[in-house]
Amino acid sequence: MAATQRGLLFSIIVSFFTIAANSQTYSKSDSIQVAQYISQASAYFEKLSFDTALQFSQKAIDYSKKHNYLQGQAWSLIKKNDILIEKDELEEADKHTPALMKLGVQLRDSTIVGIAFLHKGQVRLYLDEIDSAIYYLEKALANRLEKVRISYTGLAYNELGFAWGRKDNEDKMTANCFKGLSIYEGLNDYVGCAMTLGNISTVYNKLGKKQKAIDYGKQSMVYREKAGDINKLALVCCNLSQVYLDVDKKEAEKYQQLCVKYAQQSGSTARMVNAYITSSLIANAQNRNDSAFAYELKAISILESTGYDKWMLATRYIAAAFYTEALKQDSSITLSYFNKSIRLSEELKSKSKLQVSYAYMSDFYLRKKNYEMAYRTYKKQILYKDSMAMSEQEQNIAELETKYQTAKKDIEIERLNTDQRIKQLEIEKQKAIISGNKLEAQQKENEINLLQQQKLLSDLKLQQQEEELLKQSLQAKNKEQELQLVQKEKLINEKGLQNQKQLRNGIIAGVVLLLLLSAIAFSRYQLKKKLEQQAVMQEMRNNIASDLHDDVGASLSNINILNELTRRNAGNPEKVQEYLSKASDDIKQVSEGISDIVWNINPRYDNLEHLFIRMKRYASDILDGKNISYDIKFPEQTGDWKLEMDKRRDLYLLFKEAVNNLAKYSSAKNALIELSINDSQLQLKVEDDGVGFNPAIIAAGNGLQNMQQRAALLKGQLDLQTSPGKGTQLRLVMPV
Numbered sequence: 001m002a003a004t005q006r007g008l009l010f011s012i013i014v015s016f017f018t019i020a021a022n023s024q025t026y027s028k029s030d031s032i033q034v035a036q037y038i039s040q041a042s043a044y045f046e047k048l049s050f051d052t053a054l055q056f057s058q059k060a061i062d063y064s065k066k067h068n069y070l071q072g073q074a075w076s077l078i079k080k081n082d083i084l085i086e087k088d089e090l091e092e093a094d095k096h097t098p099a100l101m102k103l104g105v106q107l108r109d110s111t112i113v114g115i116a117f118l119h120k121g122q123v124r125l126y127l128d129e130i131d132s133a134i135y136y137l138e139k140a141l142a143n144r145l146e147k148v149r150i151s152y153t154g155l156a157y158n159e160l161g162f163a164w165g166r167k168d169n170e171d172k173m174t175a176n177c178f179k180g181l182s183i184y185e186g187l188n189d190y191v192g193c194a195m196t197l198g199n200i201s202t203v204y205n206k207l208g209k210k211q212k213a214i215d216y217g218k219q220s221m222v223y224r225e226k227a228g229d230i231n232k233l234a235l236v237c238c239n240l241s242q243v244y245l246d247v248d249k250k251e252a253e254k255y256q257q258l259c260v261k262y263a264q265q266s267g268s269t270a271r272m273v274n275a276y277i278t279s280s281l282i283a284n285a286q287n288r289n290d291s292a293f294a295y296e297l298k299a300i301s302i303l304e305s306t307g308y309d310k311w312m313l314a315t316r317y318i319a320a321a322f323y324t325e326a327l328k329q330d331s332s333i334t335l336s337y338f339n340k341s342i343r344l345s346e347e348l349k350s351k352s353k354l355q356v357s358y359a360y361m362s363d364f365y366l367r368k369k370n371y372e373m374a375y376r377t378y379k380k381q382i383l384y385k386d387s388m389a390m391s392e393q394e395q396n397i398a399e400l401e402t403k404y405q406t407a408k409k410d411i412e413i414e415r416l417n418t419d420q421r422i423k424q425l426e427i428e429k430q431k432a433i434i435s436g437n438k439l440e441a442q443q444k445e446n447e448i449n450l451l452q453q454q455k456l457l458s459d460l461k462l463q464q465q466e467e468e469l470l471k472q473s474l475q476a477k478n479k480e481q482e483l484q485l486v487q488k489e490k491l492i493n494e495k496g497l498q499n500q501k502q503l504r505n506g507i508i509a510g511v512v513l514l515l516l517l518s519a520i521a522f523s524r525y526q527l528k529k530k531l532e533q534q535a536v537m538q539e540m541r542n543n544i545a546s547d548l549h550d551d552v553g554a555s556l557s558n559i560n561i562l563n564e565l566t567r568r569n570a571g572n573p574e575k576v577q578e579y580l581s582k583a584s585d586d587i588k589q590v591s592e593g594i595s596d597i598v599w600n601i602n603p604r605y606d607n608l609e610h611l612f613i614r615m616k617r618y619a620s621d622i623l624d625g626k627n628i629s630y631d632i633k634f635p636e637q638t639g640d641w642k643l644e645m646d647k648r649r650d651l652y653l654l655f656k657e658a659v660n661n662l663a664k665y666s667s668a669k670n671a672l673i674e675l676s677i678n679d680s681q682l683q684l685k686v687e688d689d690g691v692g693f694n695p696a697i698i699a700a701g702n703g704l705q706n707m708q709q710r711a712a713l714l715k716g717q718l719d720l721q722t723s724p725g726k727g728t729q730l731r732l733v734m735p736v
Helices: 004-025 028-046 050-067 070-086 088-108 110-126 130-142 152-168 170-186 190-206 210-227 228-244 249-266 269-285 289-306 312-324 331-348 349-369 373-436 438-506 508-567 573-601 608-626 646-667 705-713
Strands: 629-633 670-678 681-688 715-722 728-735
Touching: 028 070, 028 373, 050 070, 070 088, 070 110, 088 110, 110 130, 110 152, 130 152, 152 190, 152 715, 170 190, 170 312, 190 210, 190 269, 210 228, 210 289, 228 249, 228 269, 269 289, 289 312, 312 349, 331 349, 349 373, 373 438, 438 508, 438 728, 508 573, 508 646, 573 715, 608 629, 608 646, 608 670, 646 681, 646 705, 646 728, 705 728
Parallel strands: 629 670
Antiparallel strands: 670 681, 681 728, 715 728
């Protein structure tokens, strides 16, 4: 940032803190002192003097605490977290977010709360916890940031766009990044514009869209030049050089030279490391492995002497090992670099780095035909890979549980507020009645009815959250089973490596080898069958989750629309009553749909006895409501007959469709519903003495086509006998 921009920032901070100080009865000198500390921290931050910047931000925090200046304390802590995140001290930054959030709540400042969520999102993003990062970044924008146009708003959109890009969602990536770019342009923040365009370029490069990556990288470079940011200009040139590698070797070399030039001018060790790594990649592309190795050694020397980025150093050790092997140096040198990478990764407690190190090391031993060491390092690679998978799964479940509990608390708070508002409206209604103001009394009654409907809607939303938690738990269980299958596959691979060792030593005779191969083949066959069964179960659960989402989602949208219409027509009692009645019907339908789906998922109800009880209860409720006399005949004993979950669902939905059609269209006075089980066959008959119809004319009406499709899924036969004036008989025969 240029000096004039720093001065502008300082004046804004002073004026902002002065307003806050006036509102909190603090002196103007307090706000000016804190603003000076923050401005000095920002100046050193721009020069990458992170330790000095942290010292000034801590001075601002200490001064604010001493003078009980909460506003200054909050913004000082924000600046400290900005520095820690840039310095890659993510865990330390994450520790400060609860305190920052508490200050925002105390001050009733949603902007500060939003920035706290932004920091949590940034930490998750840089730890590669993408889904969690998206959750917190969206929450940051929802908490005030999207309503203001400050640099943190642009940063939130920029990081959210980058996160979606990591998930290969190009549409959401570009939409959010361009929102951030618009805000930065409005603020004349060249650094922010350059950062956003650089992120877009990085994501497009990851997606393999090289030309777009180049175009946005060049735009980023223009903004870096405007800002006079030599440090980041070097980084942009390095990135452009690497993108050009697969497009134009001459352009790649051109930007590599610019990268080195700007890195030297900046005097930054970080930029020199980037320049050497880029130079190594260019040399490798030109088949100059000796030069590439020399550049890697220069990068390693800086990283070792400064301790700047140990994560990067662990990766450079692996690259050095690659080049020593390519240059046919002694194997002990190659192994020394692998071991350095492993030791450093253990120090960092990085399972991902260890997994990569052991993978490359195993491949190296295989090329050297040292099968025993290849096997040992391969086992360690798989160990860390499995450990990472299990940790990720546990983390996903924990995050889902946190989201659910947060939503539950929000709804409970909303319910308490609604109850209080209803009580207040009841009092106002009684006052209106006493004063004889009937119109106002009716309006209060309408508001009360609307709030009660909103309470029901909140309950439905919470129930939907519970169903989502159930679905995710099922998916987590599936992943755990898949991991177990992968471990079995690993055992098979380990047996294969052991076979190679035994063959080499000549220990296993031909007959033993044949038996072992047969055992492996049989094991693979069993594994394949289990994978097929797992795929079927996964598809079934996904279908159930899809039904739940589609049915409930559509109905809830309709209820929201009706509630909005009710609110807009609060002065028209007739319209209000009509909309509330429709909303009540939709709520009842959603509740029944959720109840059906949850009941169908529960394995307790696989027994036909539970299914028959539910069918009889449904039919009696529907026919009683239509004043139709009926006779329901179901078997008293069902024995141990069971139906699979999908067949039980299709049978129940077919039965519901048949009973609904009878009640709605038959105009019948009497009905007979009969179900029996004989010789592993289930027979269902639904008969009425109503008006009947011509099936040739109504071929696809009244849900007949839908029932035929369900009968086919049940591998059954559905027969329909009807004619005008002679009633209707529907008969289903299916295997059990």
